[in-house]
Amino acid sequence: MTAVLAVADHRRGELRDESFEVVSAGRDLADDIDGDLHVAVVSGEVESFADSLNRKGVDHVHTVDYGEEFNHDVYAQAVEALYADLDPTVVLTPNSVNGLDYAPAVANALDLPVVTDVVDVEYDDTLVATREMYGSKVETTIEVDGDSFVVTTRGGEWPQAEGVGEAEISSFDFEPDESAVRSTVTGFEEVGGGDVDISEADFLVSIGRGIEEEENLSLIEDLVEATDATLSSSRPIVDNGWLPKNRQVGQSGKVVTPDVYLAIGISGAVQHVAGMKGSDTIVAINTDPNAPIFDIADYGIVGDLFEVVPELIDEFQ
Incomplete structure (x- = not known):
């Protein structure tokens, strides 16, 4: 057999x-x-x-x-x-x-x-x-x-x-x-103090260096609320301490396969792409028309996120 x-x-x-x-x-x-x-x-x-x-x-x-x-x-x-x-x-x-x-x-x-x-x-x-x-x-x-x-x-x-x-x-x-049998499970504790498992999300709004400053997170959070999505990020956002580790997508973070992955201000480095390329639908917003993220995106918006995101919020609201 x-x-x-x-x-x-x-x-x-x-x-x-x-x-x-x-x-x-x-x-x-x-x-x-x-x-x-x-x-x-x-x-x-x-x-x-x-x-x-x-x-x-x-x-x-x-x-x-x-x-x-x-x-x-x-x-x-x-x-x-x-x-x-x-x-x-x-x-x-x-x-x-x-x-x-x-x-x-x-x-x-x-x-x-x-x-x-x-x-x-x-x-x-x-x-x-x-x-x-x-x-x-x-x-x-x-x-x-x-x-x-x-x-x-x-x-x-x-x-x-x-x-x-x-x-x-x-x-x-x-x-x-x-x-x-020398061990036993006594409980679970989420890493990074987070209460969300991004690998289970159906809709992820993910942010990268393009948001420029931590203060701009509030704009993205408004979009997350309007779309009933879950917030995630690329590694630089976590390295800067703007979001906890449990929100990181990529080779050194989590592999995610949501129905929709909206990448905002993410260039598309191979380490990040390795963690999200299995998403059903990928939408990217970036000012650089040659950004690698557009190579795998199903839909792309070449534009300033600070102009595009408010328009998206208005549309979803």
């Missing part, structure tokens, strides 16, 4: 968007090897999660009903047990905080090669993975030797799996070695 095993990601009772993206990546790989796609969900509301993960292209969903939240030791043991049972060619996890926590440990325990943060991956006699380097300025293609592999996929690089599937959903018989 040839197979790909994709492991879902969830937090505080909700599946992460990356879970449905890793399903898409897994389906592509399963097609490459002419095999089945198995999806595993560990801990939490596994039955409800399994129903949500039963998307088009999924052949089997395995539930591991143990605990409520992510636990490194439980996940590592569960994935190792699933690997022993399924013998997959590839184990896929999101390149998330959780995925990066246990995926290398699983690879080490199983003596498998691991490739992290891939933006593309395929199988043609061997694993071929694409990663970005030097601040996303260069793409590198890696051929990985081996019979089986562990891979983490960057968020926003694959579409979310859609459609109702006909997967076989089953409970996986698993009991962890309690003596090896």
Whole structure:
């Protein structure tokens, strides 16, 4: 049997968007090897999660009903047990905080090669993975030797799996070695004192150097209120201390995939684009007609944001 095993990601009772993206990546790989796609969900509301993960292209969903939240030791043991049972060619996890926590440990325990943060991956006699380097300025293609592999996929690089599937959903018989479970989740604390997860927003208004001064944030906040959007930014705004870290989009911030991404005064450096290029619709406002952000924008306004934004506020109000 040839197979790909994709492991879902969830937090505080909700599946992460990356879970449905890793399903898409897994389906592509399963097609490459002419095999089945198995999806595993560990801990939490596994039955409800399994129903949500039963998307088009999924052949089997395995539930591991143990605990409520992510636990490194439980996940590592569960994935190792699933690997022993399924013998997959590839184990896929999101390149998330959780995925990066246990995926290398699983690879080490199983003596498998691991490739992290891939933006593309395929199988043609061997694993071929694409990663970005030097601040996303260069793409590198890696051929990985081996019979089986562990891979983490960057968020926003694959579409979310859609459609109702006909997967076989089953409970996986698993009991962890309690003596090896050395940690437990006692609570959650938002980084940077923020109460918003921009990666979950449907409409983001994002600002860059073009706003010039912190005092001009009030104008953007008026637009955010008028459009019922969520405020985010490029790195310079956070470095200046004008917004907290949890509002930063980009390679060193968060990957976002909103329905609408309105970039105001953002030039479009590759580090920022890496975090938002998966948005459904990108709108850019910039005075420079040659700004790189226009290369990926669906709609562009070449103009002074201090003239354009008030017009937008009036229109939405």
